[in-house]
Amino acid sequence: MCKIALAQINPHVGALQENIEKMVEFAQRAKVQGADLVLFPELSLSGYPPEDLLLRPGFLSQLEAGLDTLALAVEDIVLVVGHPARGQGGLLYNAASVIREGRVIQRYYKQELPNYGVFDEKRYFTPGRSAALFELGGEQLALTICEDLWHPSVVQQAVDAGATMVLNLNASPYHAGKRGERETMIRQHAVKQGVPILYVNQVGGQDELIFDGGSFVMGADGTQQLCGDHFEEGLYLYDTEQTAACFPVEQDESAEVYQALVLATRDYVNKNGFPGVILGLSGGIDSALTLAVAVDALGADRVEGVSMPSSYTAEMSVEDARAEADRLGVLFRVIPIKASFDAFLETLADEFEGTEVDASEENIQARCRGVILMAIANKKNRMLLTTGNKSEMSVGYATLYGDMAGGFAPLKDLSKLLVYRLSRWRNEQAKAQGEEVVIPQRVLERSPSAELAPDQKDSDSLPPYEILDPILERYIEQEQCAEEIVAAGFDATVVARVIRLVDGNEYKRRQAPPGVRITTRAFGRDRRYPITSGFRSR
């Protein structure tokens, strides 16, 4: 019999002192609750993923000193902590150490190193080969780390070595729907091997990644016996003598994704030390939702909105922008771009003489807005939030250094249709609490427009989002080729055009700010395409 605390913490990559202080605090709370052991997530000492910091010998030395500091700072409770560890011959491992009374009594090296999607673990780590067990309260506890548990052989190996319980340290990045995948997988192993599995996951945002927590204990009978919170830190006590089934609360995708965006935005802004953010409010749906996310992440007093109308901007756009800011209580002002836009046209008059008006002039407007927003951001030390969505990023319907400017793009991995769904969901939440909706109904109903030319609509340049978004999902997330997408019922000409746009705009995406990954194929580290490419899908 033993009591094990699952410490679902939000580490800060590279900030060892901060992470150690947090771990000491969680260990003390666990002790107060009567725990014999406190279990921290994968690489929790360094934060995950530390990326190429792992190539710095100085960082590895700091980690070794940090582990010593942590070991000496905690007494009367066993610690299990994840950290990078140098082994023989200078090889680096993704390790988990068991620390009792200041001494490492057992160490495990992760065996299955993910090197796909957002993962680069084979770039850094050598895989371990053997199980590592230790005794606690009569139980034989086996250590495993994240990906290990997706391979039945590792659990089998632990049980063969005598494990009566399996600890699993995770830094498992979120994507919509992943929660269910994890539970199903872990349940299979627990039932098949007849051992409970204690799954602890980190929580928090790290650049493009968001970790959703949701730590749990899966009993040997396949029932969940502990259900941690999602998207927040928590300390959860598992008592082997007093188990009871618990049932994870089902959440719809909108709620889940919205929480992911809020936490990712909060962590990116705070961990990078920005007092607040600024964003342009166009009167469109993307900036309206980004504003809501920012306010929910940071509070209204840390957010500012700016409307920057041109002569192509409808009056209702400025009205709606003002309404959004007012409803959420954020600082708002209107700064027209006419003077700067006219100045550029005048400056470029000779250069542009005899040419047709085209996207160049539209881009100048978007870039005037980028300059204004960045100027305020620079002057006030605020981060500029970028409001673009995945549909736009996919087809390049955005202006480099214009609306693409900014430090973080909360909606970067959301299709336009998902932006609508989340906006409606956020409004419903407000209504459910008896509050006014945060996104004006008109914003939800108007046809999307960049308002860079007279009477412009997105549908002038792009297929309707009801057509575009499913094509994009098939081409980007499902890796389908043109023929397959057409076979699914889409028009061949439209499909060919969309694919050409996706392929031809990699150069823009490469210069885009990071944003929250919520799908299985986000732009960024997750999708590594050549800019220079002659490939044409057929």
Add this chain to the structure above:
Amino acid sequence: MCKIALAQINPHVGALQENIEKMVEFAQRAKVQGADLVLFPELSLSGYPPEDLLLRPGFLSQLEAGLDTLALAVEDIVLVVGHPARGQGGLLYNAASVIREGRVIQRYYKQELPNYGVFDEKRYFTPGRSAALFELGGEQLALTICEDLWHPSVVQQAVDAGATMVLNLNASPYHAGKRGERETMIRQHAVKQGVPILYVNQVGGQDELIFDGGSFVMGADGTQQLCGDHFEEGLYLYDTEQTAACFPVEQDESAEVYQALVLATRDYVNKNGFPGVILGLSGGIDSALTLAVAVDALGADRVEGVSMPSSYTAEMSVEDARAEADRLGVLFRVIPIKASFDAFLETLADEFEGTEVDASEENIQARCRGVILMAIANKKNRMLLTTGNKSEMSVGYATLYGDMAGGFAPLKDLSKLLVYRLSRWRNEQAKAQGEEVVIPQRVLERSPSAELAPDQKDSDSLPPYEILDPILERYIEQEQCAEEIVAAGFDATVVARVIRLVDGNEYKRRQAPPGVRITTRAFGRDRRYPITSGFRSR
């Protein structure tokens, strides 16, 4: 006895039809020269690196069809070609196939997959396990691919299997000094195992990477018996009956790096289908060298220069910019930023009221230039070249969406001191040919300045480059910690400040355009740092 042609080609990633046509042409030329076999580089069918195109089943199917097309298009000569290949269970291999009379008669799978630096091969490929030999003219030829030859065991395995000659297909990215490393390594193997090694490398630019060619044959006695050109395509015939020592021409680093920049810039512009480029000419050394590279890469008629003075711009800056353009014969004009800069200040007057003038105003100027250059680039379908160097990129001494705007940055991986060395070298080349220098002497002698504030000099904000550049090299390329750099004789306060700047500007670098990698640690795929990081080197 046999005659083998080394086909040092410049493939186009993803452009299978184009690559096949090139290979057929080289095979025919080899046949005319009497070759029995023509040897192409690693993954030459797809181009290297194809990155996540390899995750598309449609791309792999096209490759399989492409290999068939190639096999049927060539007769009366044996082909050895590198290509991705799906094996049993859908596993993907980095393969080399031997094709005789339309049929694949042997296939080899690369055994050593690099997954460090710029390489991600374990993301895609499964390693092979065994040697693959075939007979030609009484010789037993073994296939090996690139990284394989850096591991003695693979050469040993081939010889144990009976190889009398080793073919090595490469896509080996250039960095300054790599040429010597390769020859030394291959010589060791050839002599130790007593077999000649035929090393064929691809040539050309692919996004951040430049491949330098330099194919060669290393005799079993350690003498080079064939020396291919660098930075250009070539077809080289090796006759086992008529070997003679050849001695590679020594080149100084400046010549080598300059050639790398020229080819990388040419390939990026051409393979991405741009008719020409435009760049801002500040009168400083970076834009002067970038202009020379662009003209050498593309010809004067495909290059345009723009001077965009402000009230802080010295008259001699505009004069020198004009002189640079005139000497190289490129279109040049002067477009002042006063009107647009003033318009922004006026527009932002309320917002900025009561604040001190700071870097925000400097950034607005840089961004006015970015808007003007991008407007012309958009209107004329020219690519904007970015002129920044590695020293600036390291410490963030550049404006996002301002001077950082552009599609390609030829000097991105060059320290400021190397920019000076290359500029002097390029001038000497001109003098040696009896021509006028291309970079005015005054540009080489003036103190570097961003000219964004009155009498501004780089040295107001940064240590002198003679101090800064060696600190950066130690911190970035050698991964030294602060203590080590200080121990090497640098001032502790300066070192701490430089490191803080490097660490704090990852967010800017993430939005920078690609540029040519010429060191062992370039910003981009080669150096994957978290933006959000609490790490502080000590």
